[in-house]
Amino acid sequence: MSERIEASYLIETPFDLERACDVMAGEQSCGTFTRLAAETDELREQHAARVESIEPLEDVDSPSLPMPTRPQPPGTRYRRARVRLSWPLANCGTSLATLMATVAGNLYELKEFSGLRLLDLSVPDAFADAWPGPQFGIQGTRQLTGIDSGPLIGTIIKPSVGLSPTQTADVVAQLLEGGIDFIKDDELQANGPHNPLEARVDAVMPLVREHEQRTGRKVMVAFNISGDLDEMRRHHDYVAAAGGSCVMVAVNAVGLSGVSELRRHSALAIHGHRAGWGMLSRHPLLGIDFAAWQVFWRLVGVDHLHVNGLDNKFSESNDSVTASARACLTPLFQPPRPAHTVMPVFSSNQTACQADATWRAVGGVDDLIVTAGGGIMAHPDGIAAGVRSLRQAWQAAALGVDAAQYGREHPELARALEAFAP
Amino acid sequence: MSERIEASYLIETPFDLERACDVMAGEQSCGTFTRLAAETDELREQHAARVESIEPLEDVDSPSLPMPTRPQPPGTRYRRARVRLSWPLANCGTSLATLMATVAGNLYELKEFSGLRLLDLSVPDAFADAWPGPQFGIQGTRQLTGIDSGPLIGTIIKPSVGLSPTQTADVVAQLLEGGIDFIKDDELQANGPHNPLEARVDAVMPLVREHEQRTGRKVMVAFNISGDLDEMRRHHDYVAAAGGSCVMVAVNAVGLSGVSELRRHSALAIHGHRAGWGMLSRHPLLGIDFAAWQVFWRLVGVDHLHVNGLDNKFSESNDSVTASARACLTPLFQPPRPAHTVMPVFSSNQTACQADATWRAVGGVDDLIVTAGGGIMAHPDGIAAGVRSLRQAWQAAALGVDAAQYGREHPELARALEAFAP
Numbered sequence: 001m002s003e004r005i006e007a008s009y010l011i012e013t014p015f016d017l018e019r020a021c022d023v024m025a026g027e028q029s030c031g032t033f034t035r036l037a038a039e040t041d042e043l044r045e046q047h048a049a050r051v052e053s054i055e056p057l058e059d060v061d062s063p064s065l066p067m068p069t070r071p072q073p074p075g076t077r078y079r080r081a082r083v084r085l086s087w088p089l090a091n092c093g094t095s096l097a098t099l100m101a102t103v104a105g106n107l108y109e110l111k112e113f114s115g116l117r118l119l120d121l122s123v124p125d126a127f128a129d130a131w132p133g134p135q136f137g138i139q140g141t142r143q144l145t146g147i148d149s150g151p152l153i154g155t156i157i158k159p160s161v162g163l164s165p166t167q168t169a170d171v172v173a174q175l176l177e178g179g180i181d182f183i184k185d186d187e188l189q190a191n192g193p194h195n196p197l198e199a200r201v202d203a204v205m206p207l208v209r210e211h212e213q214r215t216g217r218k219v220m221v222a223f224n225i226s227g228d229l230d231e232m233r234r235h236h237d238y239v240a241a242a243g244g245s246c247v248m249v250a251v252n253a254v255g256l257s258g259v260s261e262l263r264r265h266s267a268l269a270i271h272g273h274r275a276g277w278g279m280l281s282r283h284p285l286l287g288i289d290f291a292a293w294q295v296f297w298r299l300v301g302v303d304h305l306h307v308n309g310l311d312n313k314f315s316e317s318n319d320s321v322t323a324s325a326r327a328c329l330t331p332l333f334q335p336p337r338p339a340h341t342v343m344p345v346f347s348s349n350q351t352a353c354q355a356d357a358t359w360r361a362v363g364g365v366d367d368l369i370v371t372a373g374g375g376i377m378a379h380p381d382g383i384a385a386g387v388r389s390l391r392q393a394w395q396a397a398a399l400g401v402d403a404a405q406y407g408r409e410h411p412e413l414a415r416a417l418e419a420f421a422p
Numbered sequence: 423m424s425e426r427i428e429a430s431y432l433i434e435t436p437f438d439l440e441r442a443c444d445v446m447a448g449e450q451s452c453g454t455f456t457r458l459a460a461e462t463d464e465l466r467e468q469h470a471a472r473v474e475s476i477e478p479l480e481d482v483d484s485p486s487l488p489m490p491t492r493p494q495p496p497g498t499r500y501r502r503a504r505v506r507l508s509w510p511l512a513n514c515g516t517s518l519a520t521l522m523a524t525v526a527g528n529l530y531e532l533k534e535f536s537g538l539r540l541l542d543l544s545v546p547d548a549f550a551d552a553w554p555g556p557q558f559g560i561q562g563t564r565q566l567t568g569i570d571s572g573p574l575i576g577t578i579i580k581p582s583v584g585l586s587p588t589q590t591a592d593v594v595a596q597l598l599e600g601g602i603d604f605i606k607d608d609e610l611q612a613n614g615p616h617n618p619l620e621a622r623v624d625a626v627m628p629l630v631r632e633h634e635q636r637t638g639r640k641v642m643v644a645f646n647i648s649g650d651l652d653e654m655r656r657h658h659d660y661v662a663a664a665g666g667s668c669v670m671v672a673v674n675a676v677g678l679s680g681v682s683e684l685r686r687h688s689a690l691a692i693h694g695h696r697a698g699w700g701m702l703s704r705h706p707l708l709g710i711d712f713a714a715w716q717v718f719w720r721l722v723g724v725d726h727l728h729v730n731g732l733d734n735k736f737s738e739s740n741d742s743v744t745a746s747a748r749a750c751l752t753p754l755f756q757p758p759r760p761a762h763t764v765m766p767v768f769s770s771n772q773t774a775c776q777a778d779a780t781w782r783a784v785g786g787v788d789d790l791i792v793t794a795g796g797g798i799m800a801h802p803d804g805i806a807a808g809v810r811s812l813r814q815a816w817q818a819a820a821l822g823v824d825a826a827q828y829g830r831e832h833p834e835l836a837r838a839l840e841a842f843a844p
Contacts (some may be wrong), residue, residue, distance in 0.1 A: 028610065030581040038589060039581045047584030065704050067737060090616045091583050097648040098612040100675035101697040105609060108700025116700075159452040159461045161513050162469030167460060187527060188450065190520040194469070194512045226519040229651070229683045253522035255677005261651045275523040278530025282603070283705050309517035314531035315464055315489060332590075 004086040006052065006122045007103045007292070012064050012080045012115030012285055014072045015055050020079055020112045022365050025049035027063050027107055029087060047091055052084040058327035063114030064285035076112050094254055096296055100121070104288060115285030121292040123299075128333045130310035131299035136269040137341040138367045141303060144245045144269060145220050147181055149384040150398070151368040152220070153390045154182030155376050156347065161188040165195055165203035172204050176211040176219060178376070178383030185224035187250045197225060197235045205242035222248035222271035222304075240267050251297055252276040263301035271345070272302035282315065290324035294342070298332060304343045304369060310358050311422065312348035321346075322361040329365060344368055351375030351420035352413055355393035356403055366394055380419050381412065426508040428474065428544045429525045429714070434502045434537030434707055436487050436494045439476050442534045443505050447471035449529055451509060469513055474506040485536030486707035500536050516552035518678055518718055521545070526710055537707030543714040545721075548757045553721035558691045559763040560789045563725060566691060567642050569603055572820070573790040574642070575812045576604030577798050578769065583610040584641045587617055591625035598633045598641060600798070600805030604791055607646035609672045609697040619647060619657045627664035644670040644693035644726075654684050662689050673719055674698040685723035693767070694724035705739065710829050712746035716764070720754060726765045726791055733844065734770035743768075744783040751787060766790055773797030773842035774835055777815035778825055786815055802841050803834065811838035 013020040030039055057080040092098035103117050136144060145152060157163070157171050175183055191197040204221060210236070214219050225235035225247045232254070236247050248271040251259050263270060280287045294305055307324040308316050328344040331337070346358065350372040359366065372390060376401035379386030392413035396406035407414030435442040451471035452461055481500040486500070514520035526540050556562070564570060579585070579593050597605055613619040626643060647657035647669045654676075658669050664703050670693040673681055685692060702709045716727055729746040730738050737761030750766040753759070768780065772794040781788065794812060814835035818828035829836030 001568070009827040030542075030584050038585065038593065043581060047581075065737075066706060091610065091614050092612065093614045095612055095614070095649050095653075097650075097672060097675040098610065098614065100610075101609045101648065101672045101695075104701060105672070105675075105697035106700070106736070108704055109730075109738060110700075111735070111737040112738075119665050159465060159469075162452050162465040163460065171460065187523045188513065188520065190514065190517055192515045192517070192520065226523065227517050227679070231517075232679070250519060250523045250527070253519040253527075254679045255681075257649070257651050257654070257676045257680025258678065261680070263612070273523075275527035276530065278528070278532075278720065279526060279709050280701060282530055283708050284488060286705050286708070287701050292548050308531075313533065314528070315487075315533040316531060350663075393457075 003089050003124050005089065005099065005103070005124065006084060006086045007118060008082060008084045008120040010117045010119055011082065011083055011113055012060070012078050013113050014063070014076045014078050015057065015112055017079055017081050018051075021051045021054055021085070023112045024107050025051050025085055025157060028085070028102055028105065029091065032284060036373065047088060050086045052086050055082040061306070064283070065114050066113060067114050080115065082119070089124050094127050095259070096131070096299060100256065100296065103292075108286070117284070117286055118288045118292045120289065121295045123295065125333055127299055128337055132301045133265060133299060133337065134301050134303040135263065135266065136303045136340050137197055138343050139341075141220070141269055141343050142313065144218065145181055146216075146218050147292065149366065150391060150394050151366045151370045152181040153183065153387050154369050154371040155180060155373060156184050156186055156371055158186070158373055160186035160190065160263070163195060165199040168195065168200055169203035169207055172221070173207050174313055174383055176207060176376065179387045180219060180233060180376070182220045182371070184222035184248055184271060187224060187226070187273045190224045190226050191231065191235070191310060196352070197223060198238055201238055201242050201244065203245060209243050215283065218245065220246045220269070222246040222292070224248045224250070226250045226254050229258055229261055232258070233265050236262065236266055236268060245269060246271055248273055249302075250275045251302065252280070256296060256300060257295070259302065260300045266417065267301040270301065271304045272297055272306065274306045278315070290320070291327040294324070294327050295332060298342050302342065304345050306347060307344045308352045309346040309348045312352045325362045325368070329367065345371065347371040351372070352389040352393035352403070352416035353420050353422065356397040359397035366398060370394070374421060378419070379412070380415050385412040385415065388412040425511050425546050427511065427521065427525070427546065428505060428506060428508045429540060430506045430542040432502065432537065432539045432541055432707065433505055433535055434482070434500050435535050436498045436500050437534055439478060439501055439503050443473045443476055443507070445532060445534045446529050447473050447507055449532060450507070450524055450527065451472070451513065457657040469510060472508045474508050477504040479503055486705070487535060487536050489536055502537065504541070510548050513547060516549050517723060518553070518682070522678065522718065526683065530708070538599070539707055540710045540714045542711065543717045545717065548753055549721055550759055554685060554723045555721060556723050556725040556764050557685065557688065558725045561763075563642070563691055563765050566640065567603055567641050571788065572813060573788045573792045573818050574603040575809050576606065576791050576793040577602060577795060578606050578608055578793055579611070580608070580795055582608035583614065585617060587621040587625035590617065590622055591629055594626050594643070595629050596805055598629060601809045602641060602798070604642045604644070604793070606644035606670055606693060606793065609646060609648070609695045612646045612648050613653065613657070619645060620660050623660055623664050623666065627666060631665050634831060640667065642668045642691070644668040646670045646672070647674045648676050651680055651683055654680070655687050658684065658688055658690060667691060668693050670695055672697045673724065674702070677721060678718060681719070681724065682722045691725040692723065693726045694719055694728065696728045700737070712742070713749040716746070716749050717754060720764050723745050726767050728769060729766045731768040731772045732776045732783065733772045736770055740783070747784045747790070751784065751789065767793065769793040771796070774815035774825070774838035775842050775844065777812065778819040781816065781819035788820060792816070797838070797842060801834070802837050807834040807837065810834040
């Protein structure tokens with residue numbers, strides 16, 4: 001592994017590609033174009049960002065992002081390219097906040113660009129030593145839940161917001177009875193006055209504990225503790241004291257330093273929700289790819305990260321979802337450090353129908369959390385049948401057996417395929 | 423003030439506007455379109471987001487954001503509208519993290535939209551009671567620096583990254599000698615191994631203290647302490663112990679909970695840098711307007727917020743810069759709470775030339791920090807003349823005197839106008 005930080009970008013510019021890349025590199029390190037007396041050759045040699053490669057792509061005839069302050073003459077072509085920049089570790093050390101300001105900071109505003117998106121990021125081994133990474137990750141989550149193989153089958157409590165603690169517990173009771181592995185709060189449901197976190201824990205956890213004593217099954221409930229740090233630590237401790245195994249945070253809303261501090265405090269798995277992700281990623285020529293974004297949260301140490309799902313109800317393509325899940329499952333360092341694995345979480349419109357395609361898309365692994373709403377609750381034979389249908393679909397996928405064929409001996413799967421066929 | 427949270431959005435959709443707005447409201451509250459048994463009329467009445475108004479704007483013939491999973495037939499029109507949604511305070515209480523997930527969360531990914539941008543946000547008075555707001559703000563920053571009128575004239579230490587602590591101190595010595603009011607680290611310069619924060623404070627602060635003893639002028643230095651919480655608290659304390667008055671954080675990189683925790687710990691002014699802002703705002707049909715974004719950071723309690731500058735080197739228009747600065751200066755609550763004012767920070771390509779236009783753009787106030795690089799360092803008669811030229815330009819603006827005319831009796835201004843004329 002190099003001692004330099006490397007980042008790849010998709011860019012679009014009406015200017016000469018080399019010149020535009022020099023502007024990027026200058027803006028994000030010593031500043032190339034207004035050279036000052038103090039910017040010696042030695043300083044530049046040691047600290048300037050380097051343009052490692054420029055791979056020209058297609059041209060387009062209109063800018064992807066408006067360029068309000070410098071309209072280009074008619075007929076201007078906008079060149080796209082994939083470029084790789086690198087920085088010495090000396091510039092920001094292993095600080096993730098400064099790394100973020102370096103690879104995803106002011107450069108988005110540069111008027112030389114009509115498109116700029118961070119695609120990928122690799123960091124030196126020093127980051128692996130400086131950051132804890134996930135405390136539980138894939139193996140730890142399996143141990144906490146006692147589920148050795150297959151994805152964790154989960155759901156999100158709905159309606160998203162508005163249930164009282166008692167009503168939440170009623171939903172949880174049905175889900176436990178149905179044999180679910182994983183339950184999570186919605187990202188809109190944290191500590192609102194109508195359903196305070198502690199009251200919800202008080203209502204839900206006795207059911208979870210009683211269920212474990214009765215069945216031996218340790219259902220994981222991700223309580224949404226997103227908030228200020230004192231609040232998150234207090235709520236983490238409350239969940240832990242009640243026998244819980246997981247807390248959830250909306251990572252974009254809480255931010256890097258807050259999630260990092262929670263990780264250092266935490267004895268529980270941290271479920272990372274990515275609410276707001278569309279703002280960072282929805283335009284293909286702006287923002288950040290999941291592959292780069294997840295590096296920060298894995299180093300900080302969340303154990304699970306949301307990746308949407310195949311055939312979801314949102315605007316994201318299946319290719320993008322697949323790439324995100326694979327990113328979570330790809331080691332950040334070579335040789336791999338087991339502690340840095342993170343479990344991808346599938347959600348949105350998921351039923352038994354997507355199991356086979358998902359299995360194949362992620363490369364034949366099932367170290368996943370698969371959350372389904374309607375795919376469980378709206379199964380014609382009820383919640384338990386919905387949960388079983390998902391397990392059966394994943395068994396079929398792992399066995400390489402066609403789902404319809406597997407359904408002949410697994411009626412819940414057959415019914416689900418019929419009910420939820422696209 | 424209403425007891426509801428209100429947010430305005432610019433949307434674009436190929437669907438019926440009312441239907442699309444119902445999808446937004448549903449996704450961000452109880453979920454309207456897949457109504458569950460537990461979603462009673464009472465629950466909806468109390469917790470559903472409400473579409474308060476829909477103001478149709480122009481139609482366009484191609485989508486602003488790609489809609490990969492549902493291509494529309496040729497000839498489809500994309501309707502734009504300004505819409506206002508509201509939520510009961512009961513849903514998220516005064517949690518800023520949950521507010522963020524509510525008003526700027528999953529909705530960006532909805533496939534019903536080819537454009538969605540959060541424009542504005544207003545919150546009930548309960549938020550004013552729950553959050554500290556800026557500790558110093560405009561008046562406190564004036565007190566800390568002893569500058570009663572006119573903008574604080576400042577600069578950013580350059581090269582951005584690569585100077586040693588001693589080299590940084592050499593630059594600071596020149597700036598102090600030149601009569602500057604405010605000096606800040608670049609956002610790329612925090613605690614890298616080549617220039618650790620504590621070594622930089624050790625090198626810089628004796629000069630600042632000596633300068634104060636000699637001249638009575640309390641120059642504010644914003645040391646960039648962005649990082650993990652332990653690190654930020656330790657560095658804050660180090661700056662405070664050395665007699666400093668300000669710390670800087672890259673708010674997007676540190677995040678809401680981290681900045682909030684720093685605010686609760688802090689005895690110093692918090693200078694909020696917005697590195698990464700372009701990612702959130704550069705596309706006009708995606709992301710978030712500054713007016714909405716700044717609500718979060720003001721409540722959390724930063725004292726200064728960057729707003730770019732007129733005729734800047736980036737892609738942002740002067741109208742957008744003006745709107746951002748005005749947002750900082752507009753009370754969040756009625757009646758206004760003085761503690762919630764924040765000082766806008768102008769930067770990027772600033773010289774004496776923009777003073778008059780900036781003064782007029784922000785409505786005839788000078789409660790600002792104006793940072794200039796070349797506008798100070800590259801003044802033909804040196805740094806002191808550069809600083810004086812900016813002060814003179816702002817005096818002329820406040821007096822309503824034409825800058826060129828004022829320059830006849832103020833040679834530094836005259837030379838600046840000549841040197842930096844666009």
